[in-house]
């Protein structure tokens with residue numbers, strides 16, 4: 001992106017605000033040209049650095065920098081959204097996520113819940129790109145806010161090409177190893193356990209170490225290119241740590257009172273050719289174990305939505321095909337009651353049984369007791385929240401990148417009929433895309 005002109009344009013607009021008596025939220029916009037949003041993010045010195053693109057075709061791509069406001073609680077976020085909505089005018093987008101298990105902390109630098117209003121947003125849609133500066137004129141005097149915004153603009157750097165090199169020599173360690181995995185699957189599928197807890201989603205952390213530190217944005221850009229029909233996200237709170245992912249699963253999308261959610265669970269691999277691929281898809285749809293995995297998810301979603309909405313409709317089970325895997329999916333639509341907020345939805349819906357289990361309480365208790373790695377934001381929530389609409393992904397198919405390490409996460413729904421070796425293999429197919437990008441395929 002050639003930033004000089006857009007930045008000058010925003011500075012002019014900012015100067016004009018010096019004597020403003022405006023209250024609340026304000027967004028200054030200017031058109032701009034950009035090649036690769038991640039190439040732009042990668043050179044910026046302002047943190048957090050965040051990327052978000054929803055799954056739907058033709059949606060906005062967001063790159064965001066810095067913080068105007070941030071909340072570590074859903075209640076505080078909701079209160080802020082409500083205050084701004086009452087005062088009318090343009091409404092801001094908050095970006096962020098939540099850990100899998102609110103009862104356990106996230107990772108270091110990753111709070112249990114964190115949603116932020118960025119200082120700078122670079123948005124791109126079909127019509128073109130816009131550079132925006134977000135401002136809040138509520139509790140501090142406008143001069144302070146303007147000075148902070150100005151400093152952030154002054155720090156912006158020109159976009160550069162992403163490095164095309166990624167390390168490709170790694171040491172791999174699986175946690176749990178296959179033997180311990182088999183023991184956990186056996187425990188979950190023991191008739192006594194299944195009697196009270198019919199599904200637990202067990203997970204694995206695959207730790208890859210290398211002498212180099214991989215560039216998270218270069219990795220995400222390549223991963224994204226092969227992950228169509230997926231969400232794409234990345235966040236860095238600090239320079240040496242990133243969380244990126246290309247999840248296929250939506251937690252929910254809300255447009256006004258209309259809610260879209262889904263049950264995505266049940267997995268098979270892709271075939272060698274179209275014929276085998278179709279045979280695998282047909283088998284998946286007819287398979288009892290995989291259907292049960294999916295059923296656990298939709299039943300819970302339907303039950304939860306019953307009390308929150310006036311009408312709930314669910315579509316037929318169908319197959320979605322990703323690069324390395326196929327899944328069973330059922331789409332769900334609901335009309336929310338007037339007073340239902342994102343705060344409530346996020347307090348009730350996650351973790352869905354696609355990543356947790358049923359009943360939630362005993363499944364989470366099993367996971368807390370038996371998993372020795374920390375899920376952190378894996379299997380949590382990541383996305384965008386605003387007063388008018390929200391869109392959130394289930395944070396699966398993701399990687400945590402730190403100095404000299406990449407930690408990949410994959411889980412598999414364990415139900416009656418689950419076989420340890422097959423489920424272990426399912427974990428491998430779920431990380432196959434990113435493993436092949438790292439030269440480990």
Ligand SMILES: C=C(O[C@H]1C=CC=C(C(=O)O)[C@@H]1O)C(=O)O
Pocket residue numbers: 201249264265266267293327353354355396397409410411412413430
């Ligand atoms: C928990 C994950 O996948 C979930 C989503 C789709 C299919 C799943 C399955 O078939 O087990 C899982 O429930 C993951 O990829 O880490």
Ligand SMILES: [Mg+2]
Pocket residue numbers: 265266267293412413426
């Ligand atoms: Mg499965």
